[in-house]
Amino acid sequence: MNGMSSDHEMFIWTPLIGFDKEHKDRGVDEYYSKLGFTPDGISLFLFCPDIVHDHNGMDAERVLPPDNCNYYSNIRNEIREIQEWTSYELRELVGGLNSRGTETYMGIMGVFANDDSQGSVHYNPGHREWLNDHKELLGVMPDYTGHLNVLKRFKDGTYYEDFFLAKARAALKDYGFSGLHVSDCFCPPAADAKGGDFSDDMVDQFMTYSGIKLPDEICAAVSDEDREGIRKRGTYIWNRYKLEWLEFLSWRWVSFWQKICDGLHADGKKVIVNNAWCSEPFEALYRFGIDYKKLYAAGVDYFAAETVPTSVHMGDSEEGTYRMYNYMTMPSFMRAFAPEGKLLCLNGVKDSTEEWSTMTHFPSNVEREIYALTNYYLQTPSGLKRSTDGFLVCLGDGLTKEEWSWLKERWDIGFGEIPEKVLTPTLIWSDSALYKLLPDYIATRRWSMHKTVYELAKCGGQVGDFARIEDLNYVSGPIFIPNVDLLPEDELKQLASYNRGAVICTSLVERGFQMPDTRKPDIYFEDLAADFKMCIMAYDMPYIDYQDITATLGEDDGSADVQGDPRYAEDPSWFLDNLVYRKASTGFVKACGKLIRAAYDCDLSASIENPLLPMQMKDGRIRLLIGNDNRLQYRKPIIKAKKPFKYVVSLSKFPSLPARLMDDQGHSIIPKLEHKHQPVIAYGFMAKIPPGGLTIFDVTFAKGDDDE
Structure with missing residues (x-):
């Protein structure tokens, strides 16, 4: 990647509002001038899957509906108003990005505006959605009917995936996209396995696959509006045939993606899939019947792990659990389970539609996420490998040049050296x-x-x-x-x-x-x-x-x-x-x-209340990642050493002042002016960690007889 380390990849997920169609190049130059680097991939978040469903070639130019032009048809972001894009203008934008050496992905969800789910985000799609004419493909859940279920069949018994594959191959080719990126309500599905689709179609597929014959009163046809019947059927299956239901769903997802990936790979296209609603391998299996390892084997090129604890927590309607450690360790479990697959981590920074900005309101948390996600590792026969292959910025349409520069500084630190050894179990x-x-x-x-x-x-x-x-x-x-x-x-x-x-x-x-x-x-x-x-x-x-x-x-x-x-x-x-x-x-x-x-x-320690992740670098330095779980106050942990050291350097952007060193009695050592610097022998230092943040220190030990 231009201007950045070559051992990782950087992707950006952005709706069309991130670009300006009024420019001759559809805003590509302006966008890249703000970035300051060339990303490996950009997923153009076209949101509505009708960009595929309604595709009928490029013989005639057509106006794209508002929910293709911006996520949920939202009317503005921080920079501009929504613009009315045409199919030809989108093709020109894709071509301009491709010419810069950036892979381009068609990003879609499976959201349906006119569902009957309670609490759903209702919006005006600005066109008649394709699903209005194919409601047999909607998910029929115990509590609502809504959103696309890609595992279902049309009324004539043919599978949606066959229709979608043919349409997707044509659309990706005609627009010039490098691949497909799918997320919420497409894959992962709108609902989990327990609260999922128990329609006649899905239950029939389940019985055919498993050989299980359900009682007549359970498997007898019910209408999609028969909430009580669907609820009774779902409860019966979940309580008695949970493992079999999960095995069936796992098989269906594998067969779905095997077919899609085989077809797209034949055209030289790639596939990115968001992981199952922020779930690591076990939770994905149990809650969704999604097996990451099998989907990689089926051909999925990248999973995008939804490692966004701050944006999820700040957007929750109630004071729920802050899942920092949960989400930061999620990629390591995914990597250990399927080390052969490519894995991106969502870098949650801003979303003008959902109206949250971690960059604006919780920057130290964003910094902690970047440093943490880049410093978990997998031990392989060839040495340590990062748990992540890179980031997928979420979302990249409303960031200023200064914000991109701020992020890049921290990516460069996070994706810097790989240690010789991690000093934890x-x-x-x-x-x-x-x-x-x-x-x-x-x-x-x-x-x-x-x-x-x-x-x-x-x-x-x-x-x-x-x-x-x-x-x-x-x-x-x-x-x-x-x-x-x-x-x-x-x-x-x-x-x-x-x-x-x-x-x-x-x-x-x-x-x-x-x-x-x-x-x-x-x-x-x-x-x-x-x-x-x-x-x-x-x-x-x-x-x-x-x-x-x-x-x-x-x-x-x-x-x-x-x-x-x-x-x-x-x-x-x-x-x-x-x-x-x-x-x-x-x-x-x-x-x-x-x-x-x-x-x-490790020869360095801190009290148990201070999150500590130590590692040894190739030249013998000890790198300490020290976090602060208090999101309202600074913390000043004391780091103690078992043997003397000479230097402490803050690798992160904070703090800027030298660390306060301590002698073997715990007394402060007054630092010299930098231009008169003389090595000192210290046995400890006081760190300073920003609220909710993380600071990285490199410690160089004094050489003793046993170090020669």
Whole structure:
């Protein structure tokens, strides 16, 4: 990419309002002059899928409807009013972008304006939507009918995907697009598996695939408006055939994308798909029946992970959970599950239609997201690889030149050096454990691997490095295996033979887990306050302070546990509502976080309240990513060293003043003027972290006899 590091890709997602059609080049030069770099890809967010449905060649110029010209037909952004684009002007814009060396993608959703969903964003599309004449393709959910369900069939029994593929191939070719980008209500679908489409069509496809014969009163035809009938049918299937329903949906998504990708790839086109409503691999499987690994294998070229905790939280109508650690670790789980696939992360900066701007209102949070997303890694046979291949800016139509420059400065820092080694435990990923978790979660509602990782991270125990079990031989240092009891015997034997660092595992107490070699752990403790008990254990870790780590055991916040049979716990239907999990006490989670932090292989430390992600660079420097979970106040953590160091440099844009150094007694060392700088020997320093932000420090140790 022009002007930026070549080890990552930068994509921009922007509606047409980002360009000015009144210019001879349709605004391409003006747009690029603001960017200051050449992106690898631009997804032109045409929003309404009728850009495909209504495409009938380019023999005649046609005026595009307003919802192609801007997201939800919104009348303006910060820069200009909506413009009326024509098909020929769009083709010229695509050609201009292509001529700059930028891949162009047709970006669409599956939104239908005239649905009957409560709380839906209703708007005036400015034209008769294609779906008005093909309502058999609408999703028929227990609570509403609305939006396109791409897995359905027309009245004559033919599949929508066959129609769409033919139309999409023609439209992409005629406009000159490099590929297709789909998101909300196309794929991922409008509703999850539990609250999804239980129409006659989908139930018939399910029975044909699975061989399950539903009772007559359940499978008998009902009208799409029969809410009670649809609700009864959905409840019956979800309660009795949950696994089979999820397997069916997974199969349908694979067959859909296999067909679409085969056709588009034959034309030299690529496919980008947003991930399943901010979900990591397990949640995507359970809530949507979407298997990222299988969809990559079906031909999807890129997944775009919706890593936008700040924009989601600030736009929520209620004070919900701020999912910083959840969303920041999501790409690492996706990468570990499917390392062969390309993965972009949404860089949520501004949306004039939804009316939010993290750039304006929460810039330090944006900075933290950039630095965090670029500094989680996968251990591979050839070394560390970033969890993300790059960013997809969301959205890129209303940013000023100064805002683009601000972002680029931080991208350059985030996508800078790759470390030699991450100094936290390495999470060991197992595909087998993921698939085994699905029925186990249904039966028990135990914590997923991802839930474990982000909850422990919130309590100070981050992991910044992931590895597949097949690559365990390339890992050194401490390792972490949540839900170790789900691993098959051959993988457990690999863990038992690991001798290059501590081995930390979680399990369920009722499973009575033991390593195959029957070793006893150096530390083991259970949740003392929860009814459904988790446990954690560590091997080859005899050096810890047991009393300090377990001091919080028994603490409880009084929150309720799952009531009754876990199999029938009420699942949420909205992606911002958390999955149902059995209760773990606050004291147990804090103790687990402390145990993970105690395993950090680093000569620098901070108190457990300060989020810390340490890594060693190739020249021996120690890089510290220090976060601040308080979004209202600065934090000033004290960083202590086990051995003397000479330099501390702030790699990030804040703070600008030198760090306040401390001697071995904890007293401040007054820094010299820079032009009279003399090396000092320090044993600590005070950091300063912006509210809700993250600061990166590089620490250079003084060389001792053992460093030569």
